[in-house]
Amino acid sequence: xxxxxFTTLTSTMIPLPIENVDTDQIIPAxxxxxxxxxxxxxxxxxxxxxxxxxxxxxxxxxxxxxxxGSKVLVAGKNFGSGSSREHAAWAVHGYGxxxxxxxxxADIFKNNAxxxxxxxxxxxxEFLQNIFAEIENNPKTEIEINLEKQTITLKSTxxxxxxxxxxxxxxxxLNGFDDIDYLLNMxxxxxxxxxxxxxxxx
Amino acid sequence: xxxxxxxxxxxDSHVVKSIPDGPDVLFIERHYIHEVTSPQAFEGLRERGxxxxxxxxxxxxxxxxxxxxxxxxxxxxxxxxxxVETLKNNCEEFGITMYGLGHPLNxxxxxxxxxxxxxxxxxxxxxxxxxxxxxxxFGSIAFGIGTSExxxxxxxxxxxxxxxxxMRINIEGELHKGVTSKDIILYIISKITTxxxxxxxxxxxxxxxxxxxxxxxxxxxNMSIEMGARGGMIAPDEKTFEYLKGRDFSPKGEQWEKALExxxxxxxxxxxxxxxxxxxxxxxxxxxxTYGTNPGxxxxxxxxxxxxxxxxxxxxxxxxxxxxxxxxxxxxKLEGKKIDYxxxxxxxxxxxxxxxxxxxxxxxxxxxxxxxxxIVPGSKKVEKQAIEEGINDILxxxxxxxxxxxxxxxxxxxxxxxxxxxxxxxxxxRNFEGRQGPGARTMLASPLTAAxxxxxxxxxxxxxxx
Numbered sequence: 001x002x003x004x005x006f007t008t009l010t011s012t013m014i015p016l017p018i019e020n021v022d023t024d025q026i027i028p029a030x031x032x033x034x035x036x037x038x039x040x041x042x043x044x045x046x047x048x049x050x051x052x053x054x055x056x057x058x059x060x061x062x063x064x065x066x067x068x069g070s071k072v073l074v075a076g077k078n079f080g081s082g083s084s085r086e087h088a089a090w091a092v093h094g095y096g097x098x099x100x101x102x103x104x105x106a107d108i109f110k111n112n113a114x115x116x117x118x119x120x121x122x123x124x125x126e127f128l129q130n131i132f133a134e135i136e137n138n139p140k141t142e143i144e145i146n147l148e149k150q151t152i153t154l155k156s157t158x159x160x161x162x163x164x165x166x167x168x169x170x171x172x173x174l175n176g177f178d179d180i181d182y183l184l185n186m187x188x189x190x191x192x193x194x195x196x197x198x199x200x201x202x
Numbered sequence: 203x204x205x206x207x208x209x210x211x212x213x214d215s216h217v218v219k220s221i222p223d224g225p226d227v228l229f230i231e232r233h234y235i236h237e238v239t240s241p242q243a244f245e246g247l248r249e250r251g252x253x254x255x256x257x258x259x260x261x262x263x264x265x266x267x268x269x270x271x272x273x274x275x276x277x278x279x280x281x282x283x284x285x286v287e288t289l290k291n292n293c294e295e296f297g298i299t300m301y302g303l304g305h306p307l308n309x310x311x312x313x314x315x316x317x318x319x320x321x322x323x324x325x326x327x328x329x330x331x332x333x334x335x336x337x338x339x340f341g342s343i344a345f346g347i348g349t350s351e352x353x354x355x356x357x358x359x360x361x362x363x364x365x366x367x368x369m370r371i372n373i374e375g376e377l378h379k380g381v382t383s384k385d386i387i388l389y390i391i392s393k394i395t396t397x398x399x400x401x402x403x404x405x406x407x408x409x410x411x412x413x414x415x416x417x418x419x420x421x422x423x424n425m426s427i428e429m430g431a432r433g434g435m436i437a438p439d440e441k442t443f444e445y446l447k448g449r450d451f452s453p454k455g456e457q458w459e460k461a462l463e464x465x466x467x468x469x470x471x472x473x474x475x476x477x478x479x480x481x482x483x484x485x486x487x488x489x490x491x492t493y494g495t496n497p498g499x500x501x502x503x504x505x506x507x508x509x510x511x512x513x514x515x516x517x518x519x520x521x522x523x524x525x526x527x528x529x530x531x532x533x534x535k536l537e538g539k540k541i542d543y544x545x546x547x548x549x550x551x552x553x554x555x556x557x558x559x560x561x562x563x564x565x566x567x568x569x570x571x572x573x574x575x576x577i578v579p580g581s582k583k584v585e586k587q588a589i590e591e592g593i594n595d596i597l598x599x600x601x602x603x604x605x606x607x608x609x610x611x612x613x614x615x616x617x618x619x620x621x622x623x624x625x626x627x628x629x630x631x632r633n634f635e636g637r638q639g640p641g642a643r644t645m646l647a648s649p650l651t652a653a654x655x656x657x658x659x660x661x662x663x664x665x666x667x668x
Contacts, residue, residue, distance in 0.1 A: 017519070018519075018520055018523065019517060019520040020396055020397070020496050020498075020520060022496065022632075022634045024613075024632065024634040024635070024636060024637050025634065025635060025636075028636050028640070029613040029614060029615045029637070030614070030615060030640075032238050032266075032267075032615060033238075033267060033281035033282055033284075033285050033615070034241075034281070034285075035241035035242065035245070035284065035285060035288050036241075036242060036245070037242050047635065047636050047640055052640075076520065077397070078396060078397040078400070078430070081396050081397065081430060081496070082332065082427075082632060082634060083331075083332050083613075083632075084239070084330060084331055084332040084334075084346035084347060084348055085238075085239065085348070086239065086242075086330075086348035086349040086350060087349075089348065104397055104400070105400075106397070106400060106430055107366075107400055107401065107430065107432055108332060108346060108347070108348060111347075111348060111351070111363075112348035112349075112350065115348060115350035115351070116350070125516075166223050166224050166225070166364060167222075167223040167224060168221050168223065168224025168225060168362075169224065169225075178350070179350070179351075179354055179361075179362045180246070180250070180350075180353060180354050180357055180358070182362070183227065183354055183357060183358035183360055183362070184250075184252070184357060184358060186218065186219065186227065186358065186360070187255075187358065189218060189219065190218055190227075190229065190255070190358055190359060190360055193218045193229055194229065194256070194359065197216075197229065197231070198324070198461075198464055200322070200453035200457045200458075200460060200461035200464075
């Protein structure tokens with residue numbers, strides 16, 4: 001199934017200056033009972049976002065009027081640690097986010113995000129702190145992410161960094177390809193490979 | 203030429219194709235699935251109109267979202283019931299073996315794989331669950347994947363992953379009495395943080411690791427994900443072979459001999475190099491407890507929560523937020539803190555040795571009146587063995603009850619939830635905010651430390667009850 005294409009993006013940002021945001025915060029386990037990929041965006045950060053009665057917590061960043069419609073989440077280091085649940089990536093995607101910026105990502109979340117057309121952008125800790133400071137100054141400050149050039153730029157100050165992504169995944173993101181199409185085209189090669197493996201099973 | 207690591211040997215022999223400046227296409231020998239992370243993957247297969255590549259390599263068990271009482275009755279909660287039924291229907295449609303609720307081989311996916319002999323040295327193993335790293339204890343490459351990758355593996359028996367870097371963690375020396383493998387892994391994570399292993403695949407080695415039983419080794423590998431590592435592994439040895447011999451799906455007869463010959467080659471060469479190597483002294487490790495909201499926030503139980511000036515400046519906001527959630531202050535003494543719940547179970551510590559350890563510690567004692575305790579075996583086999591060994595009777599006499607197998611309060615997807623604000627000493631793997639229920643306050647520990655807390659109703663050095 002094709003994923004969303006990603007080329008360049010200019011957007012305001014949602015700041016979440018908390019470290020080690022784990023996937024249980026991104027989408028708590030009790031919301032994992034669905035058998036489809038839809039609807040997870042409504043429960044993104046559910047326990048931080050809603051009161052017990054389901055009303056929004058006014059002081060949580062996703063509920064602040066100035067951050068509505070942003071397509072980029074900026075979070076403290078080690079974002080997405082913990083569980084392998086892809087529901088976390090579906091929640092981020094379902095909320096309408098196209099990219100997550102942090103100074104460090106957990107591996108599985110990074111893979112899951114890429115497999116759903118959400119771009120994880122790893123920046124230096126210093127740049128991350130500058131982004132937080134700029135948003136603090138002006139919540140409407142914008143970031144530009146250019147995947148082709150692998151650059152991320154703060155529009156207000158012009159400060160820019162390049163970010164890493166392997167060329168295979170970059171190509172997938174730019175074109176909206178997914179891994180399964182690639183693997184299905186290798187089927188015969190895989191069948192032959194399997195025959196050569198040691199097999200001790202009864 | 204330099205020697206190679208155990209990790210390299212297994213990884214390289216499973217690469218179907220390497221994509222330049224991209225991932226490797228890695229062949230997967232064993233794929234475990236469960237009800238929570240597989241339905242969307244099967245839906246994907248249906249949308250594409252394709253079959254499962256090799257159903258014989260896939261084993262299914264419902265575990266995450268099932269009750270731990272009255273498993274013979276239909277699941278009450280509708281969404282949970284639908285999810286478990288969906289797994290059953292998908293397995294029937296695609297020809298996959300499933301050990302359903304109540305089946306004698308059912309249990310937590312990372313408990314049944316090893317106990318059935320499905321997990322073997324040298325294999326590549328995946329599951330849509332981060333604690334798949336457990337299986338690395340057998341000298342296999344095992345790691346958790348997302349649902350897109352579950353779909354990939356069902357469709358092609360391969361996944362696409364960049365080869366991780368390699369780290370070796372050595373634990374040398376003799377462990378103190380009362381120190382378990384859970385304490386070793388909590389100690390390591392407290393030293394290197396929850397991101398310290400990110401990007402790496404870890405081999406655990408050293409005399410203290412070699413001295414551990416297979417089940418204790420599984421506890422260590424299980425939690426390698428909690429330091430961010432892709433997975434953890436331990437080279438197979440006589441203990442591994444002894445454990446596997448005669449299990450339901452272990453090789454038999456001539457095949458066993460052939461397998462053994464191959465498995466014995468699975469070790470890191472003496473001159474192999476790692477990208478990173480750490481060594482810890484077993485002598486420095488004491489019974490551990492976590493005080494915060496990630497598994498790296500751990501301390502020896504006889505110690506104190508760090509004072510604010512001991513925490514890196516940039517991390518102080520997160521540290522205080524975490525302590526605020528836990529209802530603790532920086533510098534607090536840990537021993538003596540009152541607790542409300544005890545949970546013994548999960549893929550980390552829900553095996554027979556864990557239940558034995560707990561039962562031996564509470565034998566002839568009584569559970570504290572104000573503590574609620576849930577003792578949940580990791581599988582039907584563990585449950586059966588616990589009953590046969592009389593563990594059940596010991597527990598009952600001490601005021602505890604053995605429930606039915608499942609993931610239970612480790613992630614609280616079922617009704618086993620710790621209430622908001624309550625303190626839980628848990629043998630599971632994660633103390634994240636809300637992990638055991640909204641507002642629940644989790645403190646991770648070994649079954650022994652959990653026993654000490656269950657008896658006294660407060661955090662207690664388990665060495666006091668040995």
